[in-house]
Amino acid sequence: MNRRDLLLIAAAGLAACGKSARKIRLALNWKPEPEFGGFYAALYQKSGLDVEILPGGAGTPTIQMVGAGSAEFGIVGADELVVARSRGNDVVAVFAVFQNNPLGIMVHASRKLTSIGDIFRHPGTVGMQRGLSYARLLEKMYGFDKVKIVPSPNGDVSAFLHDKNFAQQCFITSEPLIAKRQGADVQVFPISDIGFNPYTDVMATSGNLLRTKPEMVKSMVAAVREGLRIYLDDPKPTNLRMQQLNPTMPLDLFTETAEVQRPLIETDETRRNGLGVMTKERWETLIVRLKDLGDIENAPAAGECFRSV
C-alpha cells in the first residue's frame, strides 16, 4: 500500500464522518420512558430524517447542548427555556408534549393532608430540587420553616417508603405508580394546583437552526407530532422498544404510565389545534411568573420563546 492509497482511505474515512455528522441528534433529559413515547414512535425515516435519540438522566444539560450545537434538538422545560433565553442562550421551543405540568409532590395518604400548602404546614421532610422555579414559588407562598428540605431523590422512592413523613417531588405519571407497587398508600398534589403550569417535555432547537434549516425543523416537528399520535393510539409496540432500552422498568409499568399521562398530553386545546401546540398567552403568564420570582432579570418576549412550525 503506498502513500496515495493511505490518503484515499483517510479521505473516505473523513467523508464517512461527514455523513454521520449530519445525523439529527435529539437529547432527552431522562431515560427512555413513556413521556418520550412520541419521540420513539415517530417515523423519522419516512420524512427523510436521520434521527439519533440520546437518552439522558438527572441533570443532563439538554438546554446547553442545544445552545452549543452538540444536539440539534433537546427536551427541556418551558421555565428552563425562559431562564436560558434571559441569559443569552438562543433556544426556541417548537413542540410541547405535556400541555399540563406533570410535576407534583407525593405524600403518604395516611397523613391526611388536604392541599399542597398542607405539606408545608406540618413537620416532615420534602425532597425537591430547590433550584427549580416552582420550589421558590412554594417557598414564597408557604415558607419552608416547618419542613426540612432535602435534595430530590431523582426518581428513587426508597426514602419515601422508609419514612411516613417524607414527601417528594415527582412526575405524577411516574414515582407515585412505583411507590404504589411497593405497597405505599400514595397521595399526589400536582404543582399546577398553585397555578404554576409551564409546558413540560418541550422539544427545543436553536435559533440558528431555525434560521438556517427551517425546512428540517418543520419536518422534524411534523414527524414528532405524528409520532405522538401513533403512540397515543397504540402505545404497545413503542413501549416494547423503549423497554428494551430501559430494561429496569417493567413493561406493565410502561403500559400504566402511558395511560396516566394521556390527559396531560391530549387536551381540548390540542384537539382543536393539534398535539404539541403552544400559545403566546401561556408563555406570557410563565414569563411574568418567573420575573416576579426573581428568576430572570431581563424578560424575553413571549413570541421569541416558541415558534409554531
Add this chain to the structure above:
Amino acid sequence: MRALRAAMPALIPFLVITGALELAVRGGLVRAYLVPAPSSVFRAMVESRGELMRAMLTTSASALLGFLLSAVAGIGIAVFLSSSRAIQRAFYPYAVFFQTVPLIAIAPLLVIWFGYGTRTVVASAFVVSVFPVIANTLNGILSTDPALRDLFRLYGASTLVTLFKLRFPAALPQILTGLRVASGLAVIGAIVGEFIGGQGLGSVVDIARTQQRVDKVFAAVLLASVLGLALFGMINLISYVTLRRWHASEQG
C-alpha cells in the same frame, strides 16, 4: 517579597489562563452559558459571599471530619492487616471494597442509614478517602528495613515496641502520601455526599446548576478546590515537621 517570588511559578499560569478565558468569553469565542468569564465568577463570589462562606464552612467541617476518620481508621486497619499474612489474606480484599464503591449507586441507601445532613456527608467523605490510607500505610509497615528488624529482634524487642519504635516511624513517608491522596478525595466525597444529603457547597452547586447559573457553579467549585488545597497544605506541614530531620523527601 520572598513569598511573592515563591508563589510566582504557580501564579503565572493562573494569570495567563484566566486572562485568556476572559478574552475568549468577551470576544464571543466561548459562550458565557457554557464557560463563564472569570470576572463573572468573581462577581458571583462577591454577590453570594455570605451564602458561599457558610456553605464552605459546612463542607470544610464534613470533609475534615471524614478525612480524620479515614486517617484514624485507615491507619488502624493497616496496622491490623500487617499483623499476619493470614489476616491480610482474609481481610485485605474487603478493604479494596471501599475503593470500588460506586457512591452514586448507594446514595439513596446512605441517606436511609445516616439520615439527611452531616452524617451522610461525612460517611461519603470517609468511604472514598479511606482506601489510599490503608494501602499506603500497609505498604509502609511491610517494607521496614530487614536489617533494622533483625536488630530489634536481637535486642529482644517485643512486637509492640517494634511496631511503635521502628515499623510505624519508618512507614511515615508512605502514610503521609496516603493522607495526601485522601485529603483531596475527602473533599470530593463530601461534595458528592452533599449532592444527595443536602447542605454545603454541593448543595450550592446543585441549585446553581438547575438555575443555569454557571458563574455560581464555578465560584462554588473554586472554593471547593481552595478547601482541597488547604487540607493538602496541612498534610505537607505535618510531613515537613515530622520528616525533615531524617527523610530525603523533606530535605534540601
